[in-house]
Amino acid sequence: MISRIFLSISLALTMILLPGLAQADGHGDQHVEHVLLISVDGLHALDVANYVQSHPNSALAELSKHGVTYSNARTPANSDSFPGLLALVTGGSPVTTGLFYDFSYDRKIFDATNTTCSGTPGNVMIFDESIDRYNAQQVSLNVIDPTKLPRVLVNGKCVALFPHSALRTNTIFEVVKAAHGHTAWADKHPAYDLVNGPSGKGVDDLYTPEVTNFNGFDNTVSVVCTVQNDYLKVQAIINEIHGKNHDGTPGPGVPEVFGMNFQAVSVGQKLAHDNSDGSCVSDTGALVGQPGGYTDGAGTPTAVLQYGLDKTDQALGMMIQALKDQGIYDSTLFIVTAKHGQSPINPVKTNKPGHFADLVATLPDAGTDPAGIAIAGAGGCSTGPCGLVQDDDIALIWLQGQNATAAQVGAYLNKNANALFIDEVMAGNELKLKFNSPATDSRVPDVIVQPIYGTIYTGSTKKNAEHGGFSFGDTNVGLIVSNPGLSPSVLKTPVASSQVAPTILSALGLDPATLKSVQVEKTEVLPGLPFKASDREH
Numbered sequence: 001m002i003s004r005i006f007l008s009i010s011l012a013l014t015m016i017l018l019p020g021l022a023q024a025d026g027h028g029d030q031h032v033e034h035v036l037l038i039s040v041d042g043l044h045a046l047d048v049a050n051y052v053q054s055h056p057n058s059a060l061a062e063l064s065k066h067g068v069t070y071s072n073a074r075t076p077a078n079s080d081s082f083p084g085l086l087a088l089v090t091g092g093s094p095v096t097t098g099l100f101y102d103f104s105y106d107r108k109i110f111d112a113t114n115t116t117c118s119g120t121p122g123n124v125m126i127f128d129e130s131i132d133r134y135n136a137q138q139v140s141l142n143v144i145d146p147t148k149l150p151r152v153l154v155n156g157k158c159v160a161l162f163p164h165s166a167l168r169t170n171t172i173f174e175v176v177k178a179a180h181g182h183t184a185w186a187d188k189h190p191a192y193d194l195v196n197g198p199s200g201k202g203v204d205d206l207y208t209p210e211v212t213n214f215n216g217f218d219n220t221v222s223v224v225c226t227v228q229n230d231y232l233k234v235q236a237i238i239n240e241i242h243g244k245n246h247d248g249t250p251g252p253g254v255p256e257v258f259g260m261n262f263q264a265v266s267v268g269q270k271l272a273h274d275n276s277d278g279s280c281v282s283d284t285g286a287l288v289g290q291p292g293g294y295t296d297g298a299g300t301p302t303a304v305l306q307y308g309l310d311k312t313d314q315a316l317g318m319m320i321q322a323l324k325d326q327g328i329y330d331s332t333l334f335i336v337t338a339k340h341g342q343s344p345i346n347p348v349k350t351n352k353p354g355h356f357a358d359l360v361a362t363l364p365d366a367g368t369d370p371a372g373i374a375i376a377g378a379g380g381c382s383t384g385p386c387g388l389v390q391d392d393d394i395a396l397i398w399l400q401g402q403n404a405t406a407a408q409v410g411a412y413l414n415k416n417a418n419a420l421f422i423d424e425v426m427a428g429n430e431l432k433l434k435f436n437s438p439a440t441d442s443r444v445p446d447v448i449v450q451p452i453y454g455t456i457y458t459g460s461t462k463k464n465a466e467h468g469g470f471s472f473g474d475t476n477v478g479l480i481v482s483n484p485g486l487s488p489s490v491l492k493t494p495v496a497s498s499q500v501a502p503t504i505l506s507a508l509g510l511d512p513a514t515l516k517s518v519q520v521e522k523t524e525v526l527p528g529l530p531f532k533a534s535d536r537e538h
Helices: 045-054 059-065 081-090 172-178 190-196 223-241 264-270 303-325 356-361 370-379 406-415 497-507 516-521
Strands: 004-006 016-019 034-040 067-070 103-106 123-126 132-134 140-144 151-154 157-160 184-186 205-207 257-262 332-337 388-391 395-398 422-427 447-451 480-482 489-491
Touching (some): 034 081, 034 303, 034 497, 045 059, 045 303, 059 067, 059 332, 059 480, 081 190, 081 497, 103 388, 103 395, 140 190, 172 190, 172 257, 190 205, 205 223, 223 257, 223 264, 223 303, 257 264, 264 303, 303 332, 332 497, 356 370, 370 388, 370 395, 406 422, 406 447, 497 516
Parallel strands (some): 034 257, 034 332, 067 489, 184 205, 184 257
Antiparallel strands (some): 004 016, 067 480, 103 123, 132 140, 151 157, 332 480, 388 395, 395 447, 422 447
């Protein structure tokens, strides 16, 4: 039988907030009162295994010594940051969340300047650093500027579409709030207002120090500056562990659910050369100019990536110590995973042939074939109902009108697969087997292109790895679920990162089925844990 957990001892006799789940494996009467969810963006299962083996006294090693390590965890669909995080906090994929990328397209919205929502709908849906409010020095004020948001008709009114309003399903934060719990989250852009969920109120303490100023200083040119940005969020977590708000002001107590994302590992994987432009004034050491990523296909990190891994692990150690100092380590479920992986791991596989639409334009018949013309139209579109081509190590294509059908475009791309470095084209029935139909869902691309492994559709000299696609390197993520009451184990059973969300709710004694995505997509609690939906107290 599940016992109840209390927000604090002083409230124990007057206010029961959340039901807690007793450990069911013979480790006493420990209860889960808090869940700390950490996304180390880019972290593969291979990175976890290699780091724990080479650093037996690390924080990752400590967490794995009393936790379940899932060595075959993958993101459920697109491996970009938005769908990757939403998998962790909603239990769903773009099928129910409705979000494929932070820079995507919606056939029902309007440009930010179209304040009357007049004319034909259809526009890019941008939720990245460009929507921030900036000062005169082009430094983000870490809030969203509503005038930069796309517009949408709601009950006949033309209103700004905030990220949280674009989400079509609820989050774990909203569920915990409904049970009178306290919630917090820290992430890399103000656009992560997203985690508030459709209510707009899921996270009590949201902290989003901008990592990449639009047309301003970009921390991600340097692993050192990225670590410094990460540590702003680390301090927020430490403050919250001590019952304060993220900024150190008095708070309502330790959140029931809280966490953050780290960027240093992802940046360390991507960088072609650390601090190549010298813009990170804090980065003057031996790393400057050195390559990031891995040295081989076995996942051996370069010095740049090693720095990101080490600083992230040290931060996790700080969190562990803070939990111990507060006497709540035993009652906290500590989850370390990733929104997405990164590919390629093997540096010899990197291929950067240029942007996808530009490659298509080089084909001999690109200017005469309806499919080539359609891709050019979508690729050249900047605003209005003219489609979009979004690419990284994937290409998402929203077609402009019906000047060519998805079937025509798919056939054209398959015919030219070798010249375009294509592994697979998803269109028509093949696409609808995984996602909603683009004919009925305004957000779904008409065509999705998965390139040959290692191909990144870019000409950038700054990065040698990316994420977003369906490859193993992109979708395979590290996942450790840890608590001192758990016995150590490694599960090789295939699991999805979306299973984290129902697991969190079940651990807190809440019903996973209160998540709409869990209901629709039938997302299960992670296996190998004493947290079962059937254990809930009603």
